[in-house]
Amino acid sequence: MELAKDLKIAKTPFEKILVYAKYNIWYEAITDLAKLRLTEPNNFIFKKTWIDFFTKIIWIYKTFLKNQLLEA
Secondary structure (H helix, E strand, C coil), X not given: CHHHHHHHHCCCHHHHHHHHHHCCCHHHHHHHHXXXXXXXXXXXXXXXXXXXXXXXXXXXXXXXXXXXXXXX
16 A cells, blocks of 8 residues: 555654645644644744645635536
């Protein structure tokens, strides 16, 4: 399984977060990133990743809703 392999290769908690996001496992990605942000609230990379994740999630949600409306 690629996910298990990628998680095993990840060396840091942040790398694990990126693996979760790669496989669209958003609950774990966001939960773990929130924990990192609490430990380092001024870390620019964590802030930017937080914004990028939510931008991606909003895009996915809007796309899903658009497709639902087109099918109705």
